[in-house]
Every structure is written in C-alpha cells, then in structure tokens.
Amino acid sequence: MAKAKTVYTCTECGGSSPKWQGQCPACNAWNTLVETIAETAKPRFAALAATSQVQLLHEVEASEESRIATGIGELDRVLGGGLVPGGVTLIGGDPGIGKSTLLLQALAGLAERMGTLYVSGEESARQVALRARRLALPETRLPVLPEIRLEAILAQLAATSPEVAVVDSIQTVYSEALTSAPGSVAQVRECAAQLTRHAKQSGTAVILVGHVTKEGAIAGPRVLEHIVDTVLYFEGDTGSSYRLVRAFKNRFGAVNEIGVFAMTEKGLKGVSNPSAIFLSRHGEPVPGSCVLVTQEGTRPLLVEIQALVDTSHAPNPRRLSVGLEQNRLAMLLAVLHRHAGIACFDQDVFVNAVGGVKISEPAADLAVLAAIVSSLRSQPLPDKLVMFGEVGLAGEIRPVQRGQERLKEAAKLGFTQAIVPAANQPKQKIAGMTVHAVQRLDDAISLFRG
Numbered sequence: 157m158a159k160a161k162t163v164y165t166c167t168e169c170g171g172s173s174p175k176w177q178g179q180c181p182a183c184n185a186w187n188t189l190v191e192t193i194a195e196t197a198k199p200r201f202a203a204l205a206a207t208s209q210v211q212l213l214h215e216v217e218a219s220e221e222s223r224i225a226t227g228i229g230e231l232d233r234v235l236g237g238g239l240v241p242g243g244v245t246l247i248g249g250d251p252g253i254g255k256s257t258l259l260l261q262a263l264a265g266l267a268e269r270m271g272t273l274y275v276s277g278e279e280s281a282r283q284v285a286l287r288a289r290r291l292a293l294p295e296t297r298l299p300v301l302p303e304i305r306l307e308a309i310l311a312q313l314a315a316t317s318p319e320v321a322v323v324d325s326i327q328t329v330y331s332e333a334l335t336s337a338p339g340s341v342a343q344v345r346e347c348a349a350q351l352t353r354h355a356k357q358s359g360t361a362v363i364l365v366g367h368v369t370k371e372g373a374i375a376g377p378r379v380l381e382h383i384v385d386t387v388l389y390f391e392g393d394t395g396s397s398y399r400l401v402r403a404f405k406n407r408f409g410a411v412n413e414i415g416v417f418a419m420t421e422k423g424l425k426g427v428s429n430p431s432a433i434f435l436s437r438h439g440e441p442v443p444g445s446c447v448l449v450t451q452e453g454t455r456p457l458l459v460e461i462q463a464l465v466d467t468s469h470a471p472n473p474r475r476l477s478v479g480l481e482q483n484r485l486a487m488l489l490a491v492l493h494r495h496a497g498i499a500c501f502d503q504d505v506f507v508n509a510v511g512g513v514k515i516s517e518p519a520a521d522l523a524v525l526a527a528i529v530s531s532l533r534s535q536p537l538p539d540k541l542v543m544f545g546e547v548g549l550a551g552e553i554r555p556v557q558r559g560q561e562r563l564k565e566a567a568k569l570g571f572t573q574a575i576v577p578a579a580n581q582p583k584q585k586i587a588g589m590t591v592h593a594v595q596r597l598d599d600a601i602s603l604f605r606g
Contacts, residue, residue, distance in 0.1 A: 164189040165341040170379045192340050221408055224320060224361060227265040230417055230426035231258065233455075234388060234401050236409015239320060239361040243408060244352045246326075246381065247401075248366040248374040249390025254399050254417070255365050258424050259322050260287060267298040271318040277304040277328030291423040304338060306331040306347050310354055318360055323351065325365040327375060339367075344376035348383050381405060392512055398433055399424065400513070403453070413453030431458035431569060434511035444531030447542045447571070448523035449562035450515055456558065456565035458542065460510040461520065463527035468504045479509030480520060488547060492525055495551030496598045500532065519556040521547035522575065525597070526604055537604050542566045543575040551597045555579035563589065575600055 163172045166189055171182025173189060180188050223238030232238045239245065249255050256279075263272050276284050281300045288298075299316070303309055306329050313321060323329065329347045330338035337343070348364065355362040364384065366374040374380060374387075381387050387405040392398055401415040416430035427433065435447065435458055444463045449456055461480075468474065477485045485507055493499045507524055509515050522545035530537050544562060546554040556562075559580030566574060567589045574591045581593035594600040 162191050165192045167341055167376065168378050170341060170345055190341065192336050192342055224266070224270070226262040228258070228262055228424075228426060229428075230415030231262060231401065234403045234413045234415040235386065236403075236406055236413070239363075240385070240408045241319070241359045241361055242355050243361050243386065244355050244384040245361075245363045245386040245388065246366050246374065246384040247363060247388045247390070248368050250368060253390045253392065254419060254424050255390055256324055257287070257291065258401075258417070259324065259363060259365065260284070261291065261293065261423050263320065263322055264288065264293040264296050264298055266320050267296040268294075270320065271316060273299050273301060273313065273316060273318040273321040275301045275303060275309055275312075275321065275323045277302075277323070277325055279324075290421075293423075304328045304330060306350060310350065313354055313358070313360060317358060320361045320363070322363045323365065325367060326351075326380075327367045339375075341376060344380060345383075348376075348380050352383050391514070396512060398427070398511070410453050414455065430455075431565070434459040434509075434513055436460050436462075436510055441536035441539050443534045443536050444527050446523045446527040446530065446537055447566075448515070448520050449542050449544045449566050449574075450517060450519060451556075451558050451562065456562045457513070458566060458569060458571075459513055459515065461523045461527045462508045462510060463524070463531045464506040465500060465503045465528055465531040466506075468502055473500070473502060474504045474506070476505070477507040479512065479514050480507055480524065481516070484518070484521070485524070487549070488521055488525055489528070491547055491549060491551060491597065492528070495596070496529075496601050498529060498532065498601075500528070503532065517556070518546040518554075519544045521545065522553060522597075522600060526575075526600070529601060530604075538573060540570065540572040541575070541604065542571045542573070543600075543604075545575070545577040545580070545594075545600075547597055553577045553594050553597060553600060563591065575603055 163174060164176050165172045166180040166182060168185040168188045169183035171180055173181055176189055179186050221240045225238040226232055247255050263274050266272050281302050284300050301312055326344060326348055327339045330343050331346050334342055334346055351362055369375050385407045389402050389404060391400040391402055397419045399417040403411050403413045416427040417424040418427050446461045448459050448461050450459055475486055489500050522543050526543060544556060546556055548554050555577040560582055563574055563582060563586050567586050572589055574589060576591060576593055578593040578595045592603050
C-alpha cells in the first residue's frame with residue numbers, strides 16, 4: 157500500500173510547505189508548521205460559483221440588515237443588536253468558561269418563536285439535556301443533532317432550514333472529502349468555508365464555537381477569523397463568577413464592545429451595571445487607588461486602578477502591570493520623572509486593574525500615574541474622584557474620545573470630582589460634579605495632592 161503523502165501546513169495562515177522548516181514561507185511566522193496529509197485537488201466549488209455582474213456603487217440597493225434578538229441583552233449588545241440572517245459568528249474561549257452554556261440559553265429562548273438547530277459535536281443529546289435541566293431552561297422544542305460529519309450537518313440544515321443554527325464545535329467537525337483528521341488545519345478551514353457558504357445561500361444565522369490555543373487564539377488557521385462575519389471572545393478567569401464577552405471583529409456592528417455576565421447556578425446572567433464589579437469598596441480612602449472612566453465600545457466603565465510602590469532590594473527594580481500594557485508603564489514612569497520630578501528608579505512598581513478587566517486605551521495614563529504617586533507618597537486621593545486622560549511624552553495631557561459620556565457615567569454613580577484633559581472639559585455643567593481641566597502632568601499632580 158502506498159504511503160500517504162504529507163505536507164506541512166501553517167496554523168497561522170494556512171500556507172503549506174513540502175518539508176518542515178522553522179519559519180512559514182508564506183507569512184514568516186515561526187514554529188507554526190504542522191504535518192498533515194496532502195489533499196488531492198478536486199473541483200468541489202465549480203458548481204457553487206455564481207456569475208456576478210458589474211454594478212455601479214450608487215445603484216446598489218443598500219438597506220439596514222434585520223436583526224434576530226437573542227433575548228439576552230448583553231449578548232445582543234456585543235453582536236451590535238442581534239444576529240444577522242445569513243451571518244456567521246465565531247465564539248472562542250477557554251474550556252469551561254461558558255460558551256456552550258450561553259448559546260444553549262440563547263437557543264432555548266429563540267426556539268419558542270423560530271426554527272433553530274443545536275449541533276453538538278462534543279456532547280451527546282443526553283448530556284445536552286442534562287445541562288438544560290441544570291440551567292432550569294423552559295421546556296422548548298429545541299432540535300438537537302449530535303453529529304460531527306459535515307455532509308450530514310449540511311443535509312439537516314437544508315432539510316429543516318432553521319433561522320439560527322449553532323455548531324459546537326467547529327474543531328470536531330470533519331468532511332468526508334478530506335482524509336485528514338478532525339481538528340486539522342485543512343478540516344477546520346474546509347468545514348468553516350462550507351458552513352459559511354450555506355449560511356450565505358440559505359439566510360441561516362450560523363454560530364460556530366471554536367477551541368483556543370494556549371496563547372488564547374482560536375485554534376486552526378488564522379484565515380478562519382477572516383471567513384466569518386463576527387468574532388467574539390470569552391474572557392475571565394474560570395475561578396471567577398464574572399465573564400466578559402468581547403467583539404474583536406463585526407461586519408455588522410462596532411468592535412471592542414463588551415458584554416458582562418455573572419455565572420450563576422441558572423447559567424449566565426447579564427450584568428446591567430458592570431462598573432460596580434470593577435470598583436472595590438473601601439471603608440475609607442486608601443493610598444494607591446484611583447478610579448478611571450474607560451470606554452469599551454459605546455459603554456463607559458468605571459474601573460479601579462491600584463498601584464503599589466515599594467523600595468526595591470534588587471539591582472533592577474520590577475515593573476509589573478496586570479490588565480494594562482507593561483511597556484507603557486515604563487514609559488509613563490519616565491515621563492513622571494522628567495516632567496513632574498518624581499523618581500521611581502529605586503522602587504518596585506506594581507499596577508493592577510481591579511476585576512480582571514483588560515484596558516488597552518491610553519486614556520488610563522493619568523489614572524495610573526495618580527495611583528503610583530498616591531502609593532509612593534502614602535497619601536490617599538480625594539474621595540469620590542475620577543480621572544482620565546492620555547499623557548504625552550512632553551508631559552501634556554491629551555484629550556480622549558467620548559469625554560462627556562464618561563463624566564455622565566461617573567456622576568450617575570455618585571462621583572463628585574473629576575480631573576480631565578482641558579480639551580474634554582464639558583461645555584455644559586454636569587449636575588453634582590466639579591470638573592478640573594488640566595493641560596500638563598504637573599498641574600494634575602498638584603490638584604490631587606491638594
């Protein structure tokens with residue numbers, strides 16, 4: 157019997173190489189080539205290719221896509237208002253974080269008013285039913301198909317024409333047209349492409365569940381994220397009761413939207429006031445704590461930034477940040493020394509964003525430096541004070557987007573003072589709040605130091 161020919165396929169871009177090498181020749185990624193069975197070329201897509209005509213852009217009829225509300229407010233927020241007919245959504249996250257639980261809850265609600273299908277590739281129908289009973293879901297006529305063969309799944313989708321279908325998970329599905337094992341690069345890419353093609357032709361909204369690697373990225377080739385319309389990630393520690401669902405790609409809505417959920421005995425419940433979980437409750441003001449108003453998509457969030465500055469007993473002081481960019485922390489300490497005269501070269505500096513939230517925007521700069529100065533001087537910041545602003549290398553306080561919305565959210569939660577960039581000073585007074593506008597870093601420090 158002839159030995160099967162093998163090739164080495166890149167897990168990052170899907171490119172192939174006849175032999176193993178450390179760097180992918182297509183995308184130049186390192187250590188991403190894995191051995192797979194070579195597939196013979198078959199014209200599988202010739203019959204599916206439709207002839208298109210050239211059209212003038214202004215003559216193309218453009219209308220807003222209708223949405224399918226899932227009934228879970230936080231999930232609809234992340235999706236941009238709900239599922240889009242014919243759209244394909246990819247959800248990734250660590251094992252046990254709640255992907256299957258959330259989708260089962262959503263599908264159980266949708267099954268009462270439209271056609272649905274839950275394809276389970278990892279669990280039997282009995283296991284899915286046990287989970288539904290644990291979650292105390294209402295008894296609905298939700299069709300469940302325990303199947304991993306792509307051709308059988310497509311046949312069931314064509315026969316029943318559901319409006320919403322979930323495939324849990326895409327790594328377990330395989331196509332008989334390929335000889336490689338389920339979960340391989342070729343199988344994941346082929347199965348996702350076929351399901352996407354069916355969704356576009358039939359109008360079924362398809363949700364794919366994806367496994368993640370040790371680095372946190374969705375397993376399989378990176379082109380999988382380019383095939384689908386929306387990519388959502390579950391974030392949060394499995395030991396914590398809170399979960400964040402973040403949109404990294406959305407062709408039908410805004411990216412970087414987040415939904416906040418609390419894991420309970422009855423499944424995932426949306427958190428209507430997420431700022432409360434990111435704020436610690438201190439009996440009295442403590443040094444090293446500052447409240448930041450950050451922006452996640454269209455939602456302003458209040459997050460407590462904590463800093464601990466301690467004398468270093470090593471030649472190289474430590475710089476550690478959790479939930480914030482570590483390289484930016486080193487830059488901010490240099491700006492603090494140069495433009496405010498406060499040196500931390502002999503101090504260990506630790507910065508943490510409470511609640512496990514990850515902050516990527518530079519609007520956190522001013523709050524981080526305020527928490528560091530407060531800890532260094534052992535002087536608490538004034539009570540009911542919030543701040544935000546980007547700090548430039550020249551020591552200036554630069555404006556950030558949606559400043560008015562941030563201040564309104566802080567006032568709603570009872571904060572009475574704010575330090576903001578001069579360009580973000582509100583044109584109309586906000587009831588119950590005193591706003592201090594600053595242009596330089598040393599001006600801001602003199603304000604919160606009294």
